[in-house]
Amino acid sequence: MQTVRAKKALGQHFLTDESIALRIVESLDNEIRNVLEVGPGMGVLTKHLVTRSNTNFRAIEIDLESADFLHQNYPQLHLIEGDFLRLPLDNLFDSPFAVIGNFPYNISSQILFRVYEHRNLVPEVVGMFQKEVAERITAKPGSKVYGILSVLLSAFYETEYLFTVSEHVFNPPPKVKSAVIRLRRNSTSQLDCDETLFVKTVKAGFNQRRKTLRNALKPLSMDIDSVPASLLSCRAEQLSVDEFVKLTNCLLPLNQPA
Numbered sequence: 001m002q003t004v005r006a007k008k009a010l011g012q013h014f015l016t017d018e019s020i021a022l023r024i025v026e027s028l029d030n031e032i033r034n035v036l037e038v039g040p041g042m043g044v045l046t047k048h049l050v051t052r053s054n055t056n057f058r059a060i061e062i063d064l065e066s067a068d069f070l071h072q073n074y075p076q077l078h079l080i081e082g083d084f085l086r087l088p089l090d091n092l093f094d095s096p097f098a099v100i101g102n103f104p105y106n107i108s109s110q111i112l113f114r115v116y117e118h119r120n121l122v123p124e125v126v127g128m129f130q131k132e133v134a135e136r137i138t139a140k141p142g143s144k145v146y147g148i149l150s151v152l153l154s155a156f157y158e159t160e161y162l163f164t165v166s167e168h169v170f171n172p173p174p175k176v177k178s179a180v181i182r183l184r185r186n187s188t189s190q191l192d193c194d195e196t197l198f199v200k201t202v203k204a205g206f207n208q209r210r211k212t213l214r215n216a217l218k219p220l221s222m223d224i225d226s227v228p229a230s231l232l233s234c235r236a237e238q239l240s241v242d243e244f245v246k247l248t249n250c251l252l253p254l255n256q257p258a
């Protein structure tokens with residue numbers, strides 16, 4: 001039997017409101033046939049997903065007790081017992097798949113970084129996050145909460161804040177409100193710049209978000225002479241994806257003539 005502390009570490013707050021569960025599942029694009037649920041728990045979303053028409057559905061759950069419950073109650077469910085963060089995604093389905101879940105809040109950023117890395121396999125994500133995280137992911141330039149994940153994800157996804165969920169519809173209730181968001185893959189297949197440098201630039205910019213980019217980019221040790229002064233005098237939170245791409249293209253290795 002797992003201890004209460006171990007359960008808490010798994011971010012187990014079970015949704016008890018059936019109408020919200022249905023609303024989350026119905027937020028998935030009807031055309032999507034392959035669906036992976038992360039952390040089905042006691043199956044409040046799962047029950048709608050196993051019966052979704054024309055759906056090739058799988059779920060991954062790390063908690064043994066929840067997995068036993070799911071096996072007993074949903075014998076038709078293709079359940080993978082394990083850690084989503086270690087699950088090889090490349091051959092999970094034979095074509096792209098959506099990711100859905102009332103996600104464990106302690107690993108929400110890691111889940112989203114995996115989605116970012118596998119963006120060509122994941123056309124859509126519908127999920128519940130801590131409200132603050134949901135706001136950050138869907139934030140637009142100029143917002144105080146616009147950050148690394150907002151930029152990286154919006155480079156490849158349309159991000160939408162769908163609705164807020166009260167802490168009172170969970171058992172046990174979390175300390176904070178939650179929110180459901182949707183990410184839909186946009187048409188960008190590749191960024192118009194070196195992507196590794198783009199990611200480093202975005203991270204450096206936000207690591208010192210109160211500084212102007214002229215100062216925040218110093219740890220990159222790149223030649224910034226070709227970057228327009230209008231960009232260098234901004235803070236990272238002011239830049240759109242396109243401006244970060246432009247900035248990345250202006251960075252040169254040190255000592256290389258422009």
Ligand code: SAM
Pocket residue numbers: 010011012013014015016038039040041042043044045060061062063066082083084085101102103104105107
């Ligand atoms: N979907 C259920 C619901 O809405 O009531 C449970 C949601 S609960 C917030 C998060 C679930 O994710 C728990 O069942 C927990 O055991 C599971 N979980 C936590 N970490 C996980 C991981 N790394 N991989 C897969 N499942 C995980």
